[in-house]
Amino acid sequence: MERPLDREKSQKLYVQLFELLRGKIETGEWAVSTQIPTEEELCKIYDVSKATVRLAILELVRQGYLTRQQGKGTFVCKRIIPEGLTMSTSFKELMLEAGIVFSTQTLAQTVMMPTDDIDVKLNVPEDKHIIYIKRLRAVENEPVLLQEAYIPYNICPQLLADDIASNSLFELFEKKYGIKITKITDFIELAYINKDEGKLLDMKEGSPALLLEQHFYAGETQVIYMRTIKRPERFRFYIELERKG
Amino acid sequence: MSNGKTVKELMLDVFEFPHIPYWFSIRQAIGIIKKSLLTKEKCLQPMAVLVFDEKYNLVGTVSFKNILRGLEPRFLKPTSKAQGHVEDDSGLSLLWDTLFNKESREMAEKPISEVMTPAKHFVAPDDPVTKAAYLMVHNDLALLPVLENNKKFVGLVRMIEVFDELSNNILEGRG
Structure with a gap:
C-alpha cells in the first residue's frame, strides 16, 4: 500500500x-x-491530478533521475546526483577542450521540435521550435568527440x-x-554509445x-543544452575551484 | 486572372508548422504531431509536419495520410481518386481486425523520410497566385512551399487562401 500524500501540509x-x-x-x-x-497509473496510485504527476516527473527528469523516451515511457537513469557537489568556478576552466586543436565537421545545422526529454533538458515548451546542431570533432583525423547542441529558435535564429x-x-x-552566458551547469557520467x-x-x-x-544560461533563461560524447582516452578533466567572497 | 496578387501576400509563416529532420522515426513524428498540433485548441489545417535535411533544406511534408500509410503497408494499395460508390472490398474487409497491430508498431520505427511526400514543386514569393493554383491542382497538393531565390524556404501557400483569392475574382468580376 502506497503512503498517501498529505493534503493538509x-x-x-x-x-x-x-x-x-x-x-x-x-x-x-x-x-x-x-x-x-x-502518468495515469501514478494518478490512480496517489489520487492526484495529471498536472501534479507531470510536474513531479518533469522535475525528476530535469534533475537527472528519470529519462523520457518518446512513445516508450519513462525510465530510471543510471545517474544519481548526490547533493552538495555544486561548484562555482570560472568558465575558462570548464572549457575542457582548451589547448587542443580540433578539426570540426558539421553534421547538422537545422530546426526541429524537441523529442524525448529535450524539452525538459532545455526547459522549453514541447511545441517550441529549436535549432539542432551536431558536430564531429577530430584530432589528427581521429574522431574524438561528438557534440549535439539544442538552442531555442527564438533566442538566436541567425x-x-x-x-x-x-x-x-x-x-x-x-x-x-551579445548574449552573455552567466551560468553553465555540467553533468559528467559514463555512457555506453549506440550504433550511430x-x-x-x-x-x-x-x-x-x-x-x-x-x-548554458543567460540570466534565468537557458539558451543552450549541449550533449557531448567523448572518447575516454582522449580527455582528462581539470577543474579549479575558488571560494567566492 | 488574379488582379496582380502574389504568393507572398497569401503565404503562411513556416513556423506555423512543426519541423522535424528526415531521420526521425514515424513514432517520433507521431509524438510531435500530438504535442504540437492535436493538443492545441485550434489545429491549423491542413495538418502538416515539415521535414528538413541536415542543412535546413525542406525535403518533404508529412500528413496524417502519410503516417497511416507508413504504419499499415496494406494501405499502400492504390485507390481510385473518384469518390463514387465503392463496392465492398471483400479482400480487405476480412482484414479490418488485423490492421494497425504488432506489425504497425514495428513499422513506426521506420524513418519518416520513407513515408513523407517529397517536396518537388515550389513557387517564388513574387509568383502570381494563379501559378500556385496551377501547381497545386495539377499535382494534387494541399500545401505548396515558397522558396526565395530558389533556395531559402520562406513560407507555405495553402489551397484555402488560393481558392479564396481566385474565387473572389470570379464573384467580384475582377481581372
Whole structure:
C-alpha cells in the first residue's frame, strides 16, 4: 500500500510526490533502467491530478533521475546526483577542450521540435521550435568527440546561417550576438554509445565513453543544452575551484 | 486572372508548422504531431509536419495520410481518386481486425523520410497566385512551399487562401 500524500501540509502536492518518487529511486525500490508507471497509473496510485504527476516527473527528469523516451515511457537513469557537489568556478576552466586543436565537421545545422526529454533538458515548451546542431570533432583525423547542441529558435535564429565549424557556440553567443552566458551547469557520467554514435566515433556499439551534459544560461533563461560524447582516452578533466567572497 | 496578387501576400509563416529532420522515426513524428498540433485548441489545417535535411533544406511534408500509410503497408494499395460508390472490398474487409497491430508498431520505427511526400514543386514569393493554383491542382497538393531565390524556404501557400483569392475574382468580376 502506497503512503498517501498529505493534503493538509503546506508543501505543494507535486513537491511531495517528487520527494516520494525520488526516494524510490535513491533507495533502489525503482531500479536503474526500469520503466516507471504511466502518468495515469501514478494518478490512480496517489489520487492526484495529471498536472501534479507531470510536474513531479518533469522535475525528476530535469534533475537527472528519470529519462523520457518518446512513445516508450519513462525510465530510471543510471545517474544519481548526490547533493552538495555544486561548484562555482570560472568558465575558462570548464572549457575542457582548451589547448587542443580540433578539426570540426558539421553534421547538422537545422530546426526541429524537441523529442524525448529535450524539452525538459532545455526547459522549453514541447511545441517550441529549436535549432539542432551536431558536430564531429577530430584530432589528427581521429574522431574524438561528438557534440549535439539544442538552442531555442527564438533566442538566436541567425545561428542557422553561421559558420559553426570554425566558431564555438559560446563565442558566437557572447561576441556576435551579445548574449552573455552567466551560468553553465555540467553533468559528467559514463555512457555506453549506440550504433550511430559508434559509427561516427569509430568505436564499437556499447563501448564506454564520457558523456558531458551542459546547460548554458543567460540570466534565468537557458539558451543552450549541449550533449557531448567523448572518447575516454582522449580527455582528462581539470577543474579549479575558488571560494567566492 | 488574379488582379496582380502574389504568393507572398497569401503565404503562411513556416513556423506555423512543426519541423522535424528526415531521420526521425514515424513514432517520433507521431509524438510531435500530438504535442504540437492535436493538443492545441485550434489545429491549423491542413495538418502538416515539415521535414528538413541536415542543412535546413525542406525535403518533404508529412500528413496524417502519410503516417497511416507508413504504419499499415496494406494501405499502400492504390485507390481510385473518384469518390463514387465503392463496392465492398471483400479482400480487405476480412482484414479490418488485423490492421494497425504488432506489425504497425514495428513499422513506426521506420524513418519518416520513407513515408513523407517529397517536396518537388515550389513557387517564388513574387509568383502570381494563379501559378500556385496551377501547381497545386495539377499535382494534387494541399500545401505548396515558397522558396526565395530558389533556395531559402520562406513560407507555405495553402489551397484555402488560393481558392479564396481566385474565387473572389470570379464573384467580384475582377481581372
